[in-house]
Amino acid sequence: MGEALTVQPLSREAFAPFGNVLETDGAELRMINEGTTERFHALARAELIADGAAIISIFRGQPRAFPYSVTMMERHPLGSQAFFPLDNRPWLVIAAEDEEGRPGRPQAFLADGRQGVNYRANVWHHPLMALGQTSSFLVVDRDGEGVNLEEWSYPAPYVIAAATG
Numbered sequence: 073m074g075e076a077l078t079v080q081p082l083s084r085e086a087f088a089p090f091g092n093v094l095e096t097d098g099a100e101l102r103m104i105n106e107g108t109t110e111r112f113h114a115l116a117r118a119e120l121i122a123d124g125a126a127i128i129s130i131f132r133g134q135p136r137a138f139p140y141s142v143t144m145m146e147r148h149p150l151g152s153q154a155f156f157p158l159d160n161r162p163w164l165v166i167a168a169e170d171e172e173g174r175p176g177r178p179q180a181f182l183a184d185g186r187q188g189v190n191y192r193a194n195v196w197h198h199p200l201m202a203l204g205q206t207s208s209f210l211v212v213d214r215d216g217e218g219v220n221l222e223e224w225s226y227p228a229p230y231v232i233a234a235a236t237g
């Protein structure tokens with residue numbers, strides 16, 4: 073069966089050990105373009121290690137089915153990875169602290185449709201988890217030389233019964 077995971081609402085404070093929440097609330101606001109545009113400035117910084125390039129992609133994710141078993145986590149040692157929902161639908165974010173080179177207990181967060189995240193480089197996370205229907209996300213991460221993907225399988229699954237915050 074596996075140990076049950078609870079899902080908490082995504083917040084800057086709760087997600088701070090893993091990176092940034094990309095949202096307008098609480099962001100540094102700059103009025104630009106003769107006052108016609110609000111710039112929510114520097115929500116996060118893209119980390120590019122070992123001479124990589126920042127690339128921008130769109131991921132179109134199939135919805136996950138529940139109950140869902142978290143059996144693995146991954147991380148990108150050479151760069152950060154940011155996801156922002158393009159369909160204004162809630163989605164699930166799962167991250168874990170590092171414990172001597174392996175992911176600790178996963179922490180699950182329910183993001184609303186106007187929240188993205190930036191995982192700092194080398195932060196354990198679960199691959200994209202869309203909810204309910206196929207959903208698209210803007211993704212900013214690193215391209216370049218070197219191995220930028222490390223995966224880890226848990227000895228036993230953690231189970232999320234439902235994706236409710």
Ligand SMILES: NC(=O)N[C@@H](O)C(=O)O
Binds near residue numbers: 198199200
């Ligand atoms: N593989 C890939 O580009 N995506 C994953 O890194 C992910 O976090 O979804």
Ligand code: NI
Binds near residue numbers: 146197
């Ligand atoms: Ni990733």
